[in-house]
Amino acid sequence: MTEKTIPGSAPLPSREAVEQAFREAYEIGRAVTITGKVADYIPELAKANPRDFGIAMLDGEGHSLAFGDADTRFSIQSVCKVIILAFSLKVKGFRETFSHVMMEPSGDAFNSILKLDTRSNLPFNPLINAGAIQLVSTMAERFSFEDLLGFARELCMDPEICLNEAVYHSEFDSGDRNRAITYLLKSKGVLRGDPEKTVDLYFKLCSMAVTARSLASLGLVISNDGVNPISGEHLIDREYVRTIKSLMFTCGLYDSSGRFGVMVGVPGKSGVGGGLMCAARGPMGIGLYGPALDEFGNSVAGVKAMEHLSRRLNLHVFDY
């Protein structure tokens, strides 16, 4: 195993070492699936198999790896917040986007209403429900679900992403907390669009059916300055990508973002559907799927696997 050493940067391991590390990470992740619990607040999510686990990797040279349930489709859930943020930055720019949401970690559960009502009128950041809903409300008039779906397919290099109707209806039926957040934002004069149209679009975006492989592609685009390295297409501005990664680092894993930053040190975004998308340096995109969740709503297997990968492949962004 040879390692290329770069001055002022951590060594990049060989391709064999990378494959070996992913295989180990897969085994480690699979083993801990039994310690988590599938989300049940949306009935449709409760149907997932808690023992499922898959990892996919895609790097800048087009090499890919896949282990386990890397092609199983699941609902993207909160990972779609990264796509919503990227879309908002693309169509409205930095300044307008951040006139609608702040960029501070909230230190609160993903669906906290407390913070919204006591501290500030603007949602704390775009990666919590209130922030994502607020950004969706600014798009709901001019853009359709299809527009955002198209953008998601490009970023994920996956033309088969579609709406999971069953999840969408389940989401719609049990999304009362998100409705409460939406009406609270409306009552404060922060959200200006139509509340029902807004939550409907938000529920659809959360219900997009992706795979670990789709998330690996998304992660790669983000880790590669917004460029799809295969097609060469420029999908997100470099400057915006930096912003997205910063926010993923500080706010990407709910109430466990700080710990993930310390233990893994890679910008990531999790969803209660079991997805975890990471944008590692290299560039390297990593997508993980494990619906058994920890107490914070993150995939137990996904987090454990990433801890291993970070250690073995020197992925920690503060290992400079």
Next chain:
Amino acid sequence: MTEKTIPGSAPLPSREAVEQAFREAYEIGRAVTITGKVADYIPELAKANPRDFGIAMLDGEGHSLAFGDADTRFSIQSVCKVIILAFSLKVKGFRETFSHVMMEPSGDAFNSILKLDTRSNLPFNPLINAGAIQLVSTMAERFSFEDLLGFARELCMDPEICLNEAVYHSEFDSGDRNRAITYLLKSKGVLRGDPEKTVDLYFKLCSMAVTARSLASLGLVISNDGVNPISGEHLIDREYVRTIKSLMFTCGLYDSSGRFGVMVGVPGKSGVGGGLMCAARGPMGIGLYGPALDEFGNSVAGVKAMEHLSRRLNLHVFDY
């Protein structure tokens, strides 16, 4: 101006470009000092000259730069929390340290009591008052102020750091909110040491008199894997340094940590004395001193200067 390009990493600028960027940053920072306000909740701090501003830089090859008030002594205030954390990691290790504090960004003001009382018994992270006080309480029995002062001198490569008695007494007299935090932690059974001894040591640590140059050295040690590049001395374990930088990134600038992460992208820690310490890659330590503060308690000049440096020198950690 030649730039060395590293695959998978941002280009490192020439020494001339670095010097030019620092000169510009100094001018930009100096110009905005008029928009801030010196801290006045501790009488002694109110005596600082709001127009003061200084920057110091130190890199891994021993080159240094200094502009403006880089040798003015001021009280370290919250920047000492990084030293407290490093000391705790050194003497107690990772596991025990994080049995006393969590590692989550709080999304609350530096002296929030709300969070402490509603969400959790453990302080959110070691870089807010409650967290630092909690760590100090675990040391107050076994270690004296002199022990920590010695460690601070080593990290800052500055044997002249001493206690500013006037600030210490001012701190002691007006530190009622910190006493409230300490007694609240005590009443919850979290803080086990003696409250008065704990706040006394904490006030002393906040009152250490440093310069922008001292903070540049501290930043360099942190950006250089915990090693003093001049003496070769290993002061903090590499693994702990990673943890420190992660926490600085997510929690280092009070309620503006998220914005600093997006706009600057360098691990930093600010203090209400006007200090700002940054650990940039290179390795490069940057110390700034500008006592005129913004609404969040961060040096206005320091933050503005860092925004410029990050852009001009590609220091943003997510520019990979």
Next chain:
Amino acid sequence: MTEKTIPGSAPLPSREAVEQAFREAYEIGRAVTITGKVADYIPELAKANPRDFGIAMLDGEGHSLAFGDADTRFSIQSVCKVIILAFSLKVKGFRETFSHVMMEPSGDAFNSILKLDTRSNLPFNPLINAGAIQLVSTMAERFSFEDLLGFARELCMDPEICLNEAVYHSEFDSGDRNRAITYLLKSKGVLRGDPEKTVDLYFKLCSMAVTARSLASLGLVISNDGVNPISGEHLIDREYVRTIKSLMFTCGLYDSSGRFGVMVGVPGKSGVGGGLMCAARGPMGIGLYGPALDEFGNSVAGVKAMEHLSRRLNLHVFDY
């Protein structure tokens, strides 16, 4: 002026003294209307004349008094919460009613979401929005607006109470905070009925058009053990009336309930439409209408007039 003295109780003043006290109270109230501000969060409420003020009194022997705008119709707003509570007690009884709401003063603004989300799943009491909405949700399936309107007409001895359509539509259009509260209750599994049906019925109940005279009748029924002293009809059980009065005393005037209890000492319920209904001993019902509100949402004239009446007529319940 002769006064009947009752051992162990405050003396009851003569009829002339009563009339004189009401005349003074009217003048005092009228004079302070200029210090208040008409509610504007619902556009239709903003149309009220801030200088309007009226008082009506009705006692157990059928004597009545009226000063100023005692026959002006205005929307009942939060005073309807007393009717909702009385209706719930009547059709569901004490035990079931208080399985849906608690009976504690909240010490929070009438539309607080904070308390709902941090302390308890059940609304604090039936006289804040969350509590009233929760009770309405338990009725919305079995009872129509007309059923409750009929009950309101009986209690207020006012067959002309009707829905103010303009207020109802205004309410409906700007009721996002109440929708947020409703969906939050729904998401917590506390509210079991249909959210939209619930808020619709709640908005209608708040939009009933009453007069100061209607509120005096309501107050009299409550102060007379639930019996209409003119018809002899038993409208609310004696035991329930006691509960209603207790809750009016502890929670009837929003964040100023404690002060009203100290300064006036009579069970009262205010509404942002400018109404104030009091159930004084005697029995005596007092209805006041003054749309200029204080910072807490209570009629400035109404509160001042009641302070005078309480002092002059020994109405304070703790003057035993």
Next chain:
Amino acid sequence: MTEKTIPGSAPLPSREAVEQAFREAYEIGRAVTITGKVADYIPELAKANPRDFGIAMLDGEGHSLAFGDADTRFSIQSVCKVIILAFSLKVKGFRETFSHVMMEPSGDAFNSILKLDTRSNLPFNPLINAGAIQLVSTMAERFSFEDLLGFARELCMDPEICLNEAVYHSEFDSGDRNRAITYLLKSKGVLRGDPEKTVDLYFKLCSMAVTARSLASLGLVISNDGVNPISGEHLIDREYVRTIKSLMFTCGLYDSSGRFGVMVGVPGKSGVGGGLMCAARGPMGIGLYGPALDEFGNSVAGVKAMEHLSRRLNLHVFDY
């Protein structure tokens, strides 16, 4: 059993009926002591016998009743807040007293810090720790513990009230939450006296050793317009007594004040030492002692006994 009927007031039962009701209340209270738990946050309190229960009654004609442990001494704890409030009203008057505390029920636990830090700088009312501590701070310079002890002895007609040194020391050692409250008030500029002197005096006041009989006397003075009916001495102004009763009604039983108001309807004040003092109409003072507490910190036996007495003797203040 003959009952005297008073127009506009509930009938007063005969002396035999009163004695019988108290005997029943004693039996009922004694039976439920097993459902409560003795306070243990102060070690000295944990030593009380959970099965102890006593009731004492004293009326305006000097008749008294006593059952069970009516002469057992216990620490007055929060019941002293009524004495502190009465003393403040006496020496500073209404206006100055309520420039230091508000008069709103807090809807929060007796030692809530949350409310103090988010809503207002002034404590919510004088019957929660923050409010009582604030009032004590305004007295600590001019008055000694002996001054307040003397006043307590007069109100309780009990010259043997003294400081329970063991409780005081226990209190002092474990009073960190009260210290946190005190320093928080100090840091907000609300509390102006010396924090340590303030908590010391407060702890002493909480440690006064009283009996159920002492509390019955205190209740009688309050229910008799502030006059000791035996000596004829005027101890508290009539107007202040009304204020005290109102605040006892809205805030006297911690987070269960609203329920006590509904179910019992008599101004009361409880303490975690197991004491409960009630000022019923008649006039009639009732003192209860039962150290087994419910989840809110109120004597289980005391509350149950009062529910029975209120029903049997028509004591509910809203039964007019």
